Every structure is written in C-alpha cells, then in structure tokens.
Amino acid sequence: MVKSRRHAAAPRSDRRPWTFYVLAVVFTLYVAALYGPMICIYILSFQDVRGGLVFPMKGHSLHWFVDLFTQVRTGDVKGSFDRSIKLAALVTIVTLVVSFMAGLAFRRRFFGDTFVFYLMIGSLVAPGLVLGIGIGLLFQWLGINASWYTSALGAQLSWTLPFGVLVMFAVMSRFNGAWEEAARDLGASRWQTIRLVVIPILAPGLVAVALFGFTLSYDEFARSLQTAGSLNTLPLEIWSMTLNVTSPSLYALGTVTTIVSFVAIGVSIGAIVLINRRRGTGPASH
Numbered sequence: 001m002v003k004s005r006r007h008a009a010a011p012r013s014d015r016r017p018w019t020f021y022v023l024a025v026v027f028t029l030y031v032a033a034l035y036g037p038m039i040c041i042y043i044l045s046f047q048d049v050r051g052g053l054v055f056p057m058k059g060h061s062l063h064w065f066v067d068l069f070t071q072v073r074t075g076d077v078k079g080s081f082d083r084s085i086k087l088a089a090l091v092t093i094v095t096l097v098v099s100f101m102a103g104l105a106f107r108r109r110f111f112g113d114t115f116v117f118y119l120m121i122g123s124l125v126a127p128g129l130v131l132g133i134g135i136g137l138l139f140q141w142l143g144i145n146a147s148w149y150t151s152a153l154g155a156q157l158s159w160t161l162p163f164g165v166l167v168m169f170a171v172m173s174r175f176n177g178a179w180e181e182a183a184r185d186l187g188a189s190r191w192q193t194i195r196l197v198v199i200p201i202l203a204p205g206l207v208a209v210a211l212f213g214f215t216l217s218y219d220e221f222a223r224s225l226q227t228a229g230s231l232n233t234l235p236l237e238i239w240s241m242t243l244n245v246t247s248p249s250l251y252a253l254g255t256v257t258t259i260v261s262f263v264a265i266g267v268s269i270g271a272i273v274l275i276n277r278r279r280g281t282g283p284a285s286h
Helices: 002-009 018-044 063-068 077-105 113-124 128-141 151-172 178-185 190-218 234-244 249-279
Strands: none
Touching: 018 249, 063 249, 077 151, 077 190, 077 234, 077 249, 113 151, 128 151, 151 190, 178 190, 190 249, 234 249
16 A cells, blocks of 8 residues: 555656657658658749759749740640649549439448449459550440540549549448438428438538549549540640650649649638538537
C-alpha cells in the first residue's frame, strides 16, 4: 500500500520517448520527398523568359503561363485541356448516375447480383494499359474511329465506375429505409421519395462519387493512350511535351493542372459543407 502511494506521488515525466523523435524525423523526410519536387516545379514555373529548368531562378513573371496557350513551342495545350475537362465532366455524370442506380439496385438481392458485382469491379484487376489496348482494338474491329468522347470515355469509365460503385455501397449501407417508408406513408410517389428524401440524404456521398470520377478521369494516362485517337487529352499532351519541350512551360502546365485539381476539390468540399448547413448539421448550427 505504501509502495503504491509512493509511486503515485512520484513526479510524472512529460518527456517524449526517443522513438517519437525518430518517427517525427522519418515523417518529415517523407513529406519533404513527397512534396519537395512539386514545390520546386511550382516555384520554377514563375521565372521570366531567361529561366531554365533548374535553380537558381532568373527573374519573376507569368511568361511561361502565357506561352502555354500560344501554341508556338508547347503544342496544343489549350485544346487538350479543353478536351480533358469535357471528358472528365462526361465521365463524372455517367459515373454518378450509374453508381447511384447501382446503389439503389443492390439494396436487395437479385439473381446474378454477385456476378454483376464482380463484373463491375473486375476492371480494377486488369492493367490499365492492357485494358486500353483491348478497347482500342475492339473499336478498330467494329470499324469505329477511336476518339476522346467514345473509346476514351468507355476506357475511363472502366476505371471510375468501380470506385464510384464501391463508394456508393458504403454510403447506402448507412441509409435507413424507414425514411422512405415514412415518405410513402405521407403520400409521396416513388420518384418524389427519391428526389425529396433519398437524394438529399445521400448528397455528400454523391458529391464524393462525382469528385472521384472527375479526378480519376482528369489525370488518366494509361487507359487513354490507345483510345484517345488523334487528339490528345491533357495527360497525353504533357507526355508528348516531355519528349520535345525543354523550357519551364512544362512546369507552368504542372502548376495549372494542380490548381484545377484543387479547385475541383474545393468546390466538392464546399458543396458538402453547404449541404450540411442546409440540413442544420453544419458548424454554423452548433
């Protein structure tokens, strides 16, 4: 008893163990290796016309950002960017609609549901480049010219749909069917129940599915290489630029694409926050 009291009265040390500092150093080095090259690219993209691909910087300007869209030395950046945005929008819409319908369908068992499920996610196992080659050959065999809005769209959907469906399954697993029953008891039709009850409740999950579809499509390279046809998407244009462009324009393009990605993420997070506030569950309501 006396021994336990002495132990309790002993001063408590707040000093961290040595393993904490070792892990902190490892984590710091990991973050530096992960984001250091990206930060260097962003900085070097703001050089003036005398700038090169390495430090030290030579002046500060937006010259290389303007040079991106002049199509003098950098290729069809403006056209490829436009095609990538349009393709990502199409992929997002199709992924969102199909994933939502799959989430509704798989709430109940039906004949062949296991086969359909594994068929949907089976494309995650196949290498993207091999799958893209197969889709390109299929369109060639059918006599259809490969393009970014036909074959590339199908190839990218084979990548985005499995992720969208899996996210939708996770969201639907937390959905309480009693809300639908209550809406029907109040006289709502099936379409009114989906539009006024199901979709508003699942809105954050739908935004997450849309974000997955957009970001996965926007930077997809392997599945687009053999299916985009004669007109490049932005990842393919960046790849072609690495073969012949030796100026900070390539860095400027990386900065622009990063900004677009962050804008898409910011819009999605803002949409989720707005949805939660309208429900009365956001930070403003507490």
